[in-house]
Amino acid sequence: MDVPGQSSGVVxxxxxxxxxxxxxxxxxxxxxxxxxxxxxxxxxxxxxxxxTAGSVDDGKSTLIGRLxxxxxxxxxxxxxxxEETSRRMGHDFIDLSLLTDGLRAEREQGITxxxxxxxxxxxxxxxxxxDTPGHEQYTRNMVTGASTADLAIVLxxxxxxxxxxxxxxxxxxxxxxxxxxxxxxxxxDLVDFDEAVFxxxxxxxxxxxxxxxxxxxxxxxxSALLGDNVVDRSESMxxxxxxxxxxxxxxxxxxxxxxxxxxxxxVQWVIRPPATSVADYRAYAGQVAGGVMRxxxxxxxxxxxxxxxxxxxxxxDGPVQExxxxxxxxxxxxxxxDVARGSMIVRTHxxxxxSTGFECLLCWxxxxxxxxxRRYLVKHTTRTVMVGGVDVRYRIDVETLxxxxxxxxxxxxxxxxxxxxxxxxxxxxxxxxNRVTGSLIIIDEATNETVAAGVVLDTEVEGEEEPKSExxxxxxxxxxxxxxxxxxxxLGHGGLTLWFTGLPGAGKSTIASAVExxxxxxxxxxxxxxxxxxxxxxxxxxxxxEEARNENVRRTAHVARLLAESGTIxxxxxxxxYAADRRAAAxxxxxxxxxxxxxxxDAPLELCERRDPKGLYARARSGELAGLTGVGAPxxxxxxxxxxLGSCEETVEEEVERVMDLLAARGLTSGS
Numbered sequence: 063m064d065v066p067g068q069s070s071g072v073v074x075x076x077x078x079x080x081x082x083x084x085x086x087x088x089x090x091x092x093x094x095x096x097x098x099x100x101x102x103x104x105x106x107x108x109x110x111x112x113x114t115a116g117s118v119d120d121g122k123s124t125l126i127g128r129l130x131x132x133x134x135x136x137x138x139x140x141x142x143x144x145e146e147t148s149r150r151m152g153h154d155f156i157d158l159s160l161l162t163d164g165l166r167a168e169r170e171q172g173i174t175x176x177x178x179x180x181x182x183x184x185x186x187x188x189x190x191x192x193d194t195p196g197h198e199q200y201t202r203n204m205v206t207g208a209s210t211a212d213l214a215i216v217l218x219x220x221x222x223x224x225x226x227x228x229x230x231x232x233x234x235x236x237x238x239x240x241x242x243x244x245x246x247x248x249x250x251d252l253v254d255f256d257e258a259v260f261x262x263x264x265x266x267x268x269x270x271x272x273x274x275x276x277x278x279x280x281x282x283x284x285s286a287l288l289g290d291n292v293v294d295r296s297e298s299m300x301x302x303x304x305x306x307x308x309x310x311x312x313x314x315x316x317x318x319x320x321x322x323x324x325x326x327x328x329v330q331w332v333i334r335p336p337a338t339s340v341a342d343y344r345a346y347a348g349q350v351a352g353g354v355m356r357x358x359x360x361x362x363x364x365x366x367x368x369x370x371x372x373x374x375x376x377x378x379d380g381p382v383q384e385x386x387x388x389x390x391x392x393x394x395x396x397x398x399x400d401v402a403r404g405s406m407i408v409r410t411h412x413x414x415x416x417s418t419g420f421e422c423l424l425c426w427x428x429x430x431x432x433x434x435x436r437r438y439l440v441k442h443t444t445r446t447v448m449v450g451g452v453d454v455r456y457r458i459d460v461e462t463l464x465x466x467x468x469x470x471x472x473x474x475x476x477x478x479x480x481x482x483x484x485x486x487x488x489x490x491x492x493x494x495x496n497r498v499t500g501s502l503i504i505i506d507e508a509t510n511e512t513v514a515a516g517v518v519l520d521t522e523v524e525g526e527e528e529p530k531s532e533x534x535x536x537x538x539x540x541x542x543x544x545x546x547x548x549x550x551x552x553l554g555h556g557g558l559t560l561w562f563t564g565l566p567g568a569g570k571s572t573i574a575s576a577v578e579x580x581x582x583x584x585x586x587x588x589x590x591x592x593x594x595x596x597x598x599x600x601x602x603x604x605x606x607x608e609e610a611r612n613e614n615v616r617r618t619a620h621v622a623r624l625l626a627e628s629g630t631i632x633x634x635x636x637x638x639x640y641a642a643d644r645r646a647a648a649x650x651x652x653x654x655x656x657x658x659x660x661x662x663x664d665a666p667l668e669l670c671e672r673r674d675p676k677g678l679y680a681r682a683r684s685g686e687l688a689g690l691t692g693v694g695a696p697x698x699x700x701x702x703x704x705x706x707l708g709s710c711e712e713t714v715e716e717e718v719e720r721v722m723d724l725l726a727a728r729g730l731t732s733g734s
Contacts, residue, residue: 110316113192113208113240115231116217121248125217125286125307126180126193132293133308135182186312205234205425205515209501212316213242215307220253220283224266232267233460236274237423237477237517239493242314244280246307250299251285257301272695273463275494275607277688278314282307320387324491325353325361326414326499327407328443333392345376345392346401348444351498352491353409354386355393360410363401364489369410370397387498404445406489406499414491414499418484421455421519426472428506428513433471437507440484443499448485448507455479472514479519493517494605550629555586557626558730559651560721561634563644563700564663565692566678567670568708570635573663576718578633588631591618596636606689612643619647626656639691641698657730661721662703667692669710 114122129135180191194208208214214235218228235243245267253259260283271279282291283302290296291306305313330348355361359372373394375385385391393407401407408414426432438449456465457478465479472478493500504514550556560577562570571592581588593614597604601617604610615638625632638644644660651658670692671679681687682694689695705724707717 108186108316109188109190110213110311110314111190111192111211112213112215112311113194113211114215114217115194115208115235116248117219117222117225117227120217120219121286122193122215122217125215125246125248125284125292126191128286128289128292129191129308130180130182132289133182133184184308184312189311205238205427208235208238208240209515211238211240213244213311213314214240215244215246217246217248218263218267220247220249220259220263223263224270228267229270230460232271232276233274233458233463234425234477236271236276237425239275239497239517242278242280242316243276244282244307244310247281247283248286250283250290251288255283255285255290255296255298257299260302272693275689276694278685280304280310280685282310321352321496322354322386323352324412324414324496325355325359325407325409326351326491326496327355327393328445328499329401329403329405329407330444331403332401343394344398345394346405346407347390347392349390350385350387351443352387352496353412354384355391355407356384361395361407362410362413363395363399364406364408364413365416365487366400366405368397368399368401370395370399372396404443406443406445408489414489414496416487416489418450418487419482420488420490421479421481422502422516423458423519424472424476424478424480424504424514424516426474426476426478426514428511429474430506430513431471431473432513438513439505439507440482440488440502441505442488442490442502445488446505447488449482449504450485451483453481453483455481480516482516490518492519494607546627553587553629555629556657556730557587557629557631558657558659559622559626559632559634559647560659560661561622561636561638561644561647562661562663563636563638563703564665564708565667565670565697566637566690567673567675568663568665569673569714570637570663572714573661573707573717573721574633574635576714577721580718580722581631586631587629588633589625590633590635591622591625593618593636596621606695608640608695611639614638615640615643615647619650622647623650623654623656626651627654637691637697639695639697641700644700657728659705659724659730660700660703661705661707662700664699664706664708 114126116122131141180193182189182191192208192211214231216228216231216235218224232243245264247260247263250256250260260281264281267281268279282304283296283299284291284307285296285298286292290298291302293306293308295306296302304310327346327350328348329346331346333343333345333347335343355372355375357372357374360369361372362369373396375382376392376394377385377389382389382391385393395401395407406414430436432452432454434451438452439446440449454469454472455478456467457469457472457476458465460477469478472480488502489499490502491499500518502516502518503512504516505511506513560574562574564570571590571594574590574592578588578590596614596618600621601614604614615636618634618636622632622634638647648658648660674680678687678690679693682690687694691697705720707720709717712720
């Protein structure tokens with residue numbers, strides 16, 4: 063993207079004011095050398111790493127150049143060099159993209175090939191920018207640049223809308239667990255700053271992002287060419303009420319993104335000074351990857367499993383009373399145990415997984431495809447082990463998110479789920495839990511080339527000989543002399559499951575609770591299994607991604623089946639958004655000849671948002687809550703429910719009556 067201007071070094075910003083080149087100098091006009099040094103060195107400690115991504119010619123490099131220029135971060139010699147290069151290229155304007163496009167091939171082609179890193183600071187925060195390539199063939203470079211980012215800026219050309227590369231970079235941002243994403247709709251000046259164009263792109267991107275895990279997405283309309291909404295508010299887009307990009311970058315909250323719960327300390331080096339005055343000193347150096355460590359804490363060293371306590375923590379400036387990410391410290395232990403590079407110090411009652419095999423998502427970064435004839439190494443934190451085998455489960459089409467299971471190898475820029483089998487155990491977490499202990503790279507042993515980067519998908523170990531779903535032959539169903547027929551005859555009634563499904567706030571629990579009261583008053587044994595209550599105990603370890611939601615429904619269905627078997631009417635109030643999960647729950651009951659009644663509480667999304675009894679929709683709309691069904695995650699409407707409730711015209715009492723009538727009509731209970 064090009065920026066108009068004159069060779070004299072004057073560039074006009076979006077607010078119509080001109081900045082002379084000497085305004086970007088260090089020292090600034092009227093500023094002494096000492097004052098300049100103090101201004102450039104006294105910066106806030108808070109650091110934000112962000113990566114830019116987008117399709118070719120979306121204006122990533124120009125946006126960064128504009129950020130640097132308008133925030134007065136460009137030095138005189140840098141600007142002079144850009145002016146000279148712009149003239150040699152035949153431009154009659156200053157091309158600010160040249161501030162980041164440093165390779166000759168990049169400048170000749172007008173594209174970004176390698177990842178360009180730039181540093182700048184404002185009064186509020188320091189920044190490290192990774193300008194990543196837009197070409198599909200350089201996807202691996204985007205993965206590299208975004209791997210350590212706290213925030214990703216995805217640029218979209220307002221004229222083109224959401225294209226394949228936009229989806230690719232959004233998917234990679236989600237894959238890498240980047241907690242904050244800013245979608246900058248660029249070149250708004252070329253569509254006459256039309257709000258409708260911006261809204262259409264927001265809707266299109268939102269529909270795709272709903273299938274991903276993106277907890278915080280912000281949309282900003284900009285013109286990197288003119289500077290609108292980059293550093294200063296745009297006068298041409300009065301309809302946009304949000305902050306400009308730089309203000310958002312300065313104030314986005316990142317402190318809570320760090321994991322300060324799970325103590326993880328990969329040992330990088332064993333310190334034993336040769337000096338006689340400290341002959342007994344032994345410490346273990348490294349960078350804290352998670353949690354807060356303090357002297358006196360009980361810890362265990364993995365993978366060996368030796369227990370000890372922390373005797374002290376030393377930093378470059380002397381002993382400290384606590385260490386947390388990303389501090390680099392040396393930890394002294396009370397006991398003299400075997401600790402070496404590659405070991406990990408963790409809390410005794412909060413340990414990661416230790417295994418030689420696990421599932422991960424890989425981005426293949428080598429022009430040489432994955433081959434069983436080559437020897438590979440896995441580099442994970444400070445530990446390196448030999449790869450025993452790579453089993454490709456499926457390759458992912460990032461445009462459609464479809465899985466291609468008919469693959470056995472990986473080629474350049476492929477994204478795939480694989481099972482890694484290693485020659486020695488690693489100590490790891492899922493990437494979602496800890497980005498340091500959940501990431502790895504794969505190295506070709508012969509060439510020392512990094513051929514792939516990966517993230518650990520889960521901490522459940524899947525053995526080749528005994529899959530997770532395979533029950534141990536030693537676990538047998540324990541029968542009882544109290545058969546179902548005898549039990550139900552003694553109780554005077556049988557059991558079944560009423561499964562209430564619908565959007566959050568639809569009224570499922572309200573109706574189910576009222577039905578429970580009605581059944582008990584009629585002399586029937588009934589019990590409500592509410593989704594929130596189950597997550598306080600049985601399902602308390604589950605998250606809210608698709609896999610966790612599946613497991614939530616599976617566990618609940620098994621509990622409901624056992625209750626129905628006991629002669630109880632189990633009332634399940636669960637969002638259960640996926641039709642396949644509800645069908646599986648029904649099939650589980652059908653296999654044991656138990657009645658399963660699916661009740662769809664069909665309250666429209668608008669009504670659920672107006673009710674919003676827990677404030678979930680408000681939090682989801684503000685970006686505080688990710689993955690809420692109906693907003694950030696899909697809900698699959700039942701195709702043939704046994705009963706549909708949720709009409710605005712009906713009272714709760716009338717809906718309860720309809721449930722009781724259905725049960726009576728099917729001979730499952732009396733209508734009273």
